[in-house]
Amino acid sequence: MYCRECGKDIGNLKICPACSCDNRGKSRLTAGLLQLLLGSLGIGRFYLGYKLMGLMQIGATLITCGIAGAIWGFIDGVLILNGTPEKDADGVPLSA
Numbered sequence: 001m002y003c004r005e006c007g008k009d010i011g012n013l014k015i016c017p018a019c020s021c022d023n024r025g026k027s028r029l030t031a032g033l034l035q036l037l038l039g040s041l042g043i044g045r046f047y048l049g050y051k052l053m054g055l056m057q058i059g060a061t062l063i064t065c066g067i068a069g070a071i072w073g074f075i076d077g078v079l080i081l082n083g084t085p086e087k088d089a090d091g092v093p094l095s096a
Contacts, residue, residue: 039073049089
């Protein structure tokens with residue numbers, strides 16, 4: 001694995017010894033729960049770094065008066081909790 005900040009090979013370390021960057025992935029559980037509870041606002045996707053997807057969920061919520069956004073958010077939250085996506089927007093694997 002490579003450090004997100006400096007790009008040096010850090011193996012399985014979570015903290016880069018060269019730049020002290022924290023390379024722990026974001027939590028799958030946190031992302032899934034955020035998406036289940038606030039999915040119509042795309043909060044789970046924003047947390048993972050998928051800004052365009054989050055904006056699309058907000059747009060769907062506004063256009064359909066909340067119906068499509070709520071359904072999309074719920075389904076997306078279940079998918080995140082079940083392992084899709086495997087990585088955040090930076091390519092860092094999600095932690096369990």
